[in-house]
Amino acid sequence: MNATMSLDKIKHYPVMLNQVLSIISPQRGGTYIDCTFGGGGYSEAILKFSNTKVISLDRDRLSENRANILLKKFPKRFNFFREKFSNLNKLVEKKLNPQAIIFDLGLSSFQLSDRERGFSFESERFLNMEMGINDCSAYDVINFLDKEHLATIIKVLGDEKDGKIIANKIDKYRRKKPIKSSKELASIVIEAKKKYNNYKRNPATKTFQAIRIFVNKELTELILGLIGAATLLSKGGILIVVAFHSLEDRIVKNFFNLYSNLKRNPSRYFPLKENKSSLFKLVHKKVLIPTLDEIDENARSRSAKLRYAVRNNNSFVDPEEFKNKFLNYFELEGA
Numbered sequence: 001m002n003a004t005m006s007l008d009k010i011k012h013y014p015v016m017l018n019q020v021l022s023i024i025s026p027q028r029g030g031t032y033i034d035c036t037f038g039g040g041g042y043s044e045a046i047l048k049f050s051n052t053k054v055i056s057l058d059r060d061r062l063s064e065n066r067a068n069i070l071l072k073k074f075p076k077r078f079n080f081f082r083e084k085f086s087n088l089n090k091l092v093e094k095k096l097n098p099q100a101i102i103f104d105l106g107l108s109s110f111q112l113s114d115r116e117r118g119f120s121f122e123s124e125r126f127l128n129m130e131m132g133i134n135d136c137s138a139y140d141v142i143n144f145l146d147k148e149h150l151a152t153i154i155k156v157l158g159d160e161k162d163g164k165i166i167a168n169k170i171d172k173y174r175r176k177k178p179i180k181s182s183k184e185l186a187s188i189v190i191e192a193k194k195k196y197n198n199y200k201r202n203p204a205t206k207t208f209q210a211i212r213i214f215v216n217k218e219l220t221e222l223i224l225g226l227i228g229a230a231t232l233l234s235k236g237g238i239l240i241v242v243a244f245h246s247l248e249d250r251i252v253k254n255f256f257n258l259y260s261n262l263k264r265n266p267s268r269y270f271p272l273k274e275n276k277s278s279l280f281k282l283v284h285k286k287v288l289i290p291t292l293d294e295i296d297e298n299a300r301s302r303s304a305k306l307r308y309a310v311r312n313n314n315s316f317v318d319p320e321e322f323k324n325k326f327l328n329y330f331e332l333e334g335a
């Protein structure tokens with residue numbers, strides 16, 4: 001599929017949409033920011049409430065095509081930027097006072113089904129894995145990145161214990177000829193992991209996750225996106241994040257713990273103390289997950305984890321504190 005093909009042929013399920021809507025209550029009107037427009041599922045559902053406005057972002061060209069359809073339908077209430085959400089607070093004015101800022105991380109069903117992108121193991125096209133607005137492709141990473149760095153990326157960003165073995169195998173192949181497609185890469189990884197043959201899922205899954213995260217600097221984006229969102233929200237504004245893998249969810253959980261009312265309270269039996277560095281009230285300490293019915297209908301939703309919190313009035317004085325916790329990710333992703 002390419003960008004000019006119809007997106008309508010692909011079944012698109014906005015993950016945990018009902019929970020998202022019940023948290024943000026768009027029926028009360030106001031402005032909402034959808035940082036990951038994708039197929040526009042969330043944005044469109046919010047725009048169905050007539051007194052809402054939506055500002056959406058996505059780095060992907062396919063999403064821009066989809067956004068153009070919504071722009072025709074809601075010319076006065078919808079705005080779209082083809083941008084990375086790390087630039088959120090450069091795009092949106094602080095005085096906008098959004099009701100909620102939403103992140104639904106990862107890939108859209110359109111990106112996953114697009115063979116040209118090389119996100120799937122079977123793709124014989126160019127080894128790309130770019131979501132959009134990138135400075136390198138998976139082809140560059142696999143063929144030219146230093147072997148040791150490649151091993152660390154696979155190990156840390158893929159949570160893959162065999163990072164070194166896989167990087168050695170990739171290096172052996174690329175010395176003979178460039179590795180050009182995702183299919184080729186998957187078969188090299190499978191060969192490297194052939195000792196372990198009782199896999200429930202494709203043995204290349206973790207390596208693909210690692211390369212995709214690196215190519216798109218996904219962890220750096222998330223850290224900067226959360227900081228941007230906390231800066232933009234004012235009292236009562238809601239920050240919602242739907243994450244799909246443990247690295248992302250760990251960052252989100254850390255963020256809310258660090259800047260929430262719960263963090264610095266010594267015990268739940270003590271009354272909550274007003275803490276000047278807390279920015280959010282965590283409504284649910286525990287993560288929310290999709291219903292069984294949703295998982296039945298859309299298997300991809302099974303790993304979704306939703307966290308949200310409500311902004312208070314305190315100023316965000318120390319974003320560096322959070323950045324410093326994850327300096328290793330910035331370094332690893334070369335950001």
Ligand SMILES: C[S@@+](CC[C@H](N)C(=O)[O-])C[C@H]1O[C@@H](n2cnc3c(N)ncnc32)[C@H](O)[C@@H]1O
Nearest residue numbers: 014036038039040041042058059084085104221
């Ligand atoms: C899971 S999809 C979102 C689906 C959407 N909620 C819907 O209802 O259709 C994630 C989208 O986020 C976009 N995305 C991921 N990282 C991004 C970033 N750093 N900046 C902007 N968009 C990003 C991807 O391109 C993809 O289209």
